[in-house]
Amino acid sequence: MKFFIDTANLEDIAEAQALGVLDGVTTNPSLMAKEGITGEDNIINHYKKICDIVEGDVSAEVISTDFEGMVKEGEALAALHPQIVVKLPLIADGIKACKYFSDKGIRTNVTLVFSAGQALLAAKAGATYVSPFLGRLDDISTDGLNLIAEIRQIYDNYGFNTQILAASIRHTMHVIDCAKIGSDVMTGPLSSIKGLLKHPLTDIGLAKFLEDYKKGNS
Numbered sequence: 049m050k051f052f053i054d055t056a057n058l059e060d061i062a063e064a065q066a067l068g069v070l071d072g073v074t075t076n077p078s079l080m081a082k083e084g085i086t087g088e089d090n091i092i093n094h095y096k097k098i099c100d101i102v103e104g105d106v107s108a109e110v111i112s113t114d115f116e117g118m119v120k121e122g123e124a125l126a127a128l129h130p131q132i133v134v135k136l137p138l139i140a141d142g143i144k145a146c147k148y149f150s151d152k153g154i155r156t157n158v159t160l161v162f163s164a165g166q167a168l169l170a171a172k173a174g175a176t177y178v179s180p181f182l183g184r185l186d187d188i189s190t191d192g193l194n195l196i197a198e199i200r201q202i203y204d205n206y207g208f209n210t211q212i213l214a215a216s217i218r219h220t221m222h223v224i225d226c227a228k229i230g231s232d233v234m235t236g237p238l239s240s241i242k243g244l245l246k247h248p249l250t251d252i253g254l255a256k257f258l259e260d261y262k263k264g265n266s
């Protein structure tokens with residue numbers, strides 16, 4: 049299972065990268081705005097900085113909602129760095145653009161996916177990644193994990209190569225449950241990755257080992 053971090057915060061990205069388990073980064077316009085990154089030039093520079101920190105895929109989202117605009121923006125983003133994956137919204141023009149990029153060998157992440165039917169369309173259009181938003185479904189009392197399981201079954205039935213990128217992850221249990229279902233990738237905040245480290249018995253056990261070492265060597 050690949051671990052992506054879902055943020056535009058360079059410190060968090062660097063911390064996850066230093067941990068040695070990071071496979072990539074996802075961003076979106078809201079995450080950029082949260083970091084105060086506004087304006088085309090600043091956003092482009094920020095993507096370059098992210099690519100300098102991580103070794104894996106970096107999703108960069110288009111703002112256009114029409115096919116021509118998405119193609120223009122996506123081509124410019126893909127040309128920025130080999131690690132860039134063009135992130136497209138799941139609307140009709142986004143699917144058309146996904147097929148266009150797929151035919152050209154440019155990698156895509158189809159985002160804002162909330163149903164199995166949408167995920168099937170993204171796979172048919174040759175998406176590299178599909179991003180079902182599990183946390184946002186949970187927020188409205190709908191089982192987000194069930195969507196991940198449905199997509200897994202559909203993709204396995206037909207051998208689609210599109211990777212399931214479980215997005216809108218909120219906590220460590222989402223990560224673990226997605227791993228159990230067989231999601232190819234998860235993207236979440238730094239806390240969802242670091243949370244996996246925690247177990248009180250690890251802390252207690254380590255303290256005891258160190259205490260016993262000191263006793264034996266004093």
Ligand code: E4P
Pocket residue numbers: 054074075076159179181183184215216217235
């Ligand atoms: C996915 O790529 C999105 O950036 C993200 O996971 C959305 O998460 P949120 O629902 O926490 O905003």
